[in-house]
Amino acid sequence: MSYHIVSIDAPDCSLSCKDGQLTCKSAEGDRRVPLEDVGAIIITSFSASIHSKLLLEAAKYGVGLVICENFKPASLVLPANRATDTLLTRAQAYIPAQLRQRLWQKTIDAKCLNQWSLATELAPDDHRLAKFGALARGRSPSKEAECAKLFWRIFAERVAETDDFRRERKGGGPNNLLNYGYAVLLSTILQNLFAVGLDPTFGIAHVIREQSTPLAYDLMEPFRPCIDWRVAEWIRLHPGEEGMEVTREFRQWVTGFPLATVDWFELTLDVRGVIEGVTRSFRQAVTTAQTGPYRPWTRTTTKWAG
Structure with missing residues (x-):
């Protein structure tokens, strides 16, 4: 290709x-x-x-x-x-259970590390960061849920500035901003899946539903903190109730996240380029039935730039 x-x-x-x-x-x-x-x-x-x-x-x-x-x-x-492309379709449709589990574990490891990294940026003096970091690097069966709970508590206190904030699809506060940003991220992931020939209906963890794209939801997980950071910056620059509204200016702001520069292993690329690289690496992992080629994104720079 x-x-x-x-x-x-x-x-x-x-x-x-x-x-x-x-x-x-x-x-x-x-x-x-x-x-x-x-x-x-x-x-x-x-x-x-x-x-x-x-x-x-x-x-x-x-x-x-x-x-x-x-x-x-x-x-x-x-x-x-x-x-x-029947070979690729067959490889996606019949991913062995063990390979599927290992690919998902690598994805969750990257997501949790990125959440911990962003929490460190948002609240460098928070007493929960040590526990958060240990969880993100550990192998707890409930690691994803525990890291999410810690991350959203810190986000609520340092960004939403309220104890009442809950991350919900239909919730108030920053939820509308986050939902819009995640929709842009999902679209970017889908673009690249189609571009490299992967069928987004064959996922590795998310539940298959009618007209759903579970693989896109799977691969977007480590990139969610990019949107969380973008929203946090928007709220910091636009304090008050108006900063919680999905305005035309916010839409322009959040859709610019794919052009932000980040590090990916030994490369410095924009987020859009990293998403392409991750998608290609996943394709190679599926076609070779090996987890080695798959390289989900983990933030490595000293300054969060997602």
């Missing part, structure tokens, strides 16, 4: 293909990239026009197109040979 996943977000752009080159024309000028170097094209632009020549040439080169509405994938255009 070719390496590059090309994201198209320029407004009023035109996409076409000439001499094997993907061409994007916009007010910012023309940009070109060889189709042979492209693995997938993600289109989040609200008003892009796509020439039929690009659809045909993309099919010849095995390039998939993910077309989004409000950043959430709405349509998937795949070449016939990629739409019938």
